[in-house]
Amino acid sequence: MGGSINTDLLLLFIDITKAKAFKHIPQKNMASNNFPSQSHLLVIIIFITTLLTPITTNNTSPQPWNILSNDNFAGKLTSASSSVEAASIDFGHVTKILPSAVLNPSSVQDIIDLIKLSFDSQSSFPIAARGHGHSFRGQAAAKDGVVVNMRSMVNEDRGIKVSRTGLYADVDTAWLWIEVLNKTLELGLTPVSWTDYLYLTVGGTLSNGGISGQTSRYGPQISNVLELDIITGKGEIATCSNDMNSDLFYAALGGLGQFGIITRARIKLELAPKRAKWLRFLYTDFSEFTRDQERLISEADGLHFLEGSVMLDHGPPDNWRSTYYPPSDHLRIVSMIKRHRVIYCLEVVKYYDEFSQHSVNEEMEELSESLNFVRGFVYEKDVTYIDFLNRVRTGELNLKSKGQWDVPHPWLNLFVPKSQISRFDYGVFKGIILRNNITTGPLLVYPMKRIMWNDQMSTAIPEEDVFYAVGFLRSAEFDNWEAYDKENMEVLMFCEDAKMDVIQYLPYHASQEGWVRHFGPRWNTFVERKYKYDPKMILSPGQNIFQ
Ligand code: FAD
16 A cells, blocks of 8 residues: 555656646646645655656656547547647747647547546646637647647538527637638628638637727627637536626637637627728828827717728838829829828728618718828729628738748737827837838737727726727748847837836737736736636646746
């Protein structure tokens, strides 16, 4: 009997030693493994025993590398270098974080089995859902753990069920938004809130927020979800909504993958419009630009989409949006940018169909007349609804064909309170960005309303009624991305020093202090929910929140 206690304690010690290697498992969690109750003397004895009996552990605790032979995962769990390499990088191309294995689940049960295995073992291993891997900083990575390749769940024959009467779709979260759009459009229906780019998974954007020019009118994607199925960090699956398990429901929305893997989402639908009337206006004066933006989003039944961007004095008008203007306007636009160094572009859209086509032109004309933009530059397009929503795809294919898509993307996305946006313009766009003169890629700035976000959701947002989304969507090269990263830091430091209460969207923080500041008054709830739904800190370690 003494021998068996010794063996158990030895295994416990070995497990704890290994657990310490997983930085994300906090001390509090170790307490649940009874570690503090063992005497130091015993530990020293065990340690010596360990040294004398090395390498006995591989078959005793279910670490990723020794569950490869587990029958439950036969043919689905792999440590092949091609798979782990692919799972180690993301769209950002600035991190490389190797998992031990990749699970290609074919059912929800596979994911439950994996999480349970980790949760039930004394030394749990990290697990991260990977949607389309379009994070920028390894957020979907699981160092030395298992990455769950959610896309392997996609099955054309199932995965989306549309209720015409309920006006919702039940969607496998591994689906890309473009796939959801194509399916719902077959029935004349559509989700209402979008991201600019549609090749992102439903699970990936719901874990962040999902914002775009529709957010001011419809709220972010997380405000347009009616129900979720979630597998928690204990390996338990729950259906949740505003009325059922509501704490878990709101925790997971914008929850950065911390509370569970979302496997199904019920998404609100509306009748799909047919076409989009799409206009752009140029501004040289930032306060006119933001005043018009803020007025437009305050109108009840106004536009369906509103964004804005910044155009900088960086040579030819290749800074994304300006190229949408007819070539005949380019020289004049360049000369205006040169004169003012920074100009702004407002972008608005009104959808229409056969019932509203007779009035849409008139409405847009009235709208133009009410705005204070610089007259004389015309951008007007009339496109199908799907062409409008899928507008970034053309740019993606273009960049891919030139080998410029899979490059480092040191992106920075921020929420800036309305009261600070002029200082931000002055200090950042007209200050840091012009001075450094390195920014390339789209630079977005557009307002949204706090009332469209539910405070119980996990996403951190500013306190003010209106705040701006600002996106520095940079493309860099492998030998110079750090300069952009440095610029990002400079922007963040500027905002912090000026006490602007700016919050990162799609956040990255190197330390837990950063996360505490990020969540502010929501931090305690975030931590409580973590201990409730993922007490062993198994899920989404790449977010670097619980170290
Ligand atoms: P991943 O990168 O695979 O995962 C992101 C995080 O979510 C990880 O922590 C992961 O573990 C977790 N996760 C993934 N799936 C699940 C799940 N089913 N359950 C629980 N957790 C999960 N965002 C916007 O809001 N608006 C935009 O307009 C926008 N445009 C973008 C354009 C491009 C070109 C790119 C690259 C990104 C853009 N993003 C935008 C950001 C994007 O929404 C996020 O990076 C999102 O996380 C990417 O989705 P993904 O499926 O690739 O997720």
